[in-house]
Amino acid sequence: GQNIDQPTEMTATEGAIVQINCTYQTSGFNGLFWYQQHAGEAPTFLSYNVLDGLEEKGRFSSFLSRSKGYSYLLLKELQMKDSASYLCAVLDSNYQLIWGAGTKLIIKP
């Protein structure tokens, strides 16, 4: 079966750095996405990786290793507004998105 694993919950301090990991086992791979979802709101797109390596976008970076079936989302200079759930999703060989359950990130002052 297809599976995406990410931690259920993480806690970090305002101003610090946090890394949210995602491992996947899917039938084929056509890209990996990270979305942010604030409580009670819609998910919003953060990043897309299809090649190995690091993609940086402001305070957020996303890394992919296809050989290891692994990605992480790195958030720097954490702000209180970064408290949200972070969803990892993989596009499989049929171009269907397989979603992880999400990581709830709690930021403490």
Add this chain to the structure above:
Amino acid sequence: DADVTQTPRNRITKTGKRIMLECSQTKGHDRMYWYRQDPGLGLRLIYYSFDVKDINKGEISDGYSVSRQAQAKFSLSLESAIPNQTALYFCATSDGVRDTGELFFGEGSRLTVL
């Protein structure tokens, strides 16, 4: 105004009732999707449509049906609602996941079936 609009935003209904959730978009996208989200689970695809004449079942289509009335409108129906259909439902659009990789979500419809 939101680019992807869902109605109703909240609905409480009883077992056996017919429910329709509506989605409209102003993004001009061809592709539309219905997902449900449950606590502790990832988003699960119910149905998707790549154009007006194209309807496809997703991972969990049993108990649901859809209608693509126009490029901009995609409705989800529960013919006879049951309690385990209590969930948060999202409509989403894309310009072709292969190309942009980005889904645009509506604000969600919270459905409670008693």
